Amino acid sequence: MDFRRILTHLLTPAWLARRAFRKADLAAIEQAVKDSERLHRGELRFVIEGPLPFGHLLRGMSARARAVELFARLGVWDTEANSGILIYVQLIDRRVEMLADRGIAARVPQEKWDEVCRRMETAFRLKAYRRGALEAVDDATRLLALHFPSRSDTPDELPDRPLVL
Numbered sequence: 001m002d003f004r005r006i007l008t009h010l011l012t013p014a015w016l017a018r019r020a021f022r023k024a025d026l027a028a029i030e031q032a033v034k035d036s037e038r039l040h041r042g043e044l045r046f047v048i049e050g051p052l053p054f055g056h057l058l059r060g061m062s063a064r065a066r067a068v069e070l071f072a073r074l075g076v077w078d079t080e081a082n083s084g085i086l087i088y089v090q091l092i093d094r095r096v097e098m099l100a101d102r103g104i105a106a107r108v109p110q111e112k113w114d115e116v117c118r119r120m121e122t123a124f125r126l127k128a129y130r131r132g133a134l135e136a137v138d139d140a141t142r143l144l145a146l147h148f149p150s151r152s153d154t155p156d157e158l159p160d161r162p163l164v165l
Contacts, residue, residue: 009051017050040144046162063095
């Protein structure tokens, strides 16, 4: 059990952790997701989380495991073309995870998404949260447009607005 991690999560107020993304930043990310989804059949879901719930901390839940949990809970897997992508930002742990549904994972290897995550984490270390997030959406757009180009009948199945937990 990592007591330092637990204390950091418990002692960091949610509002303090989430201040990295202001209202204008969230609006810019939402617009970037809307613009992105016009160019491909993927469905992006952007989630930002401050402190983890206490029970998750006691179990030693990693950012990756939390992303998997949210992928299921938020229904990112439940798109008609199995084309959901979760971009999960764990602010306290300073980790980013991207998970792709099976329709996308069959064509785009996880290593490509991990590269996007590491670039976003690099920007975040420089306190360039908005830039890092927007560049990640752009990177995802390029990958998705290449493998899943848009069609006229592509539905918008997941919310475009980032979810802040």
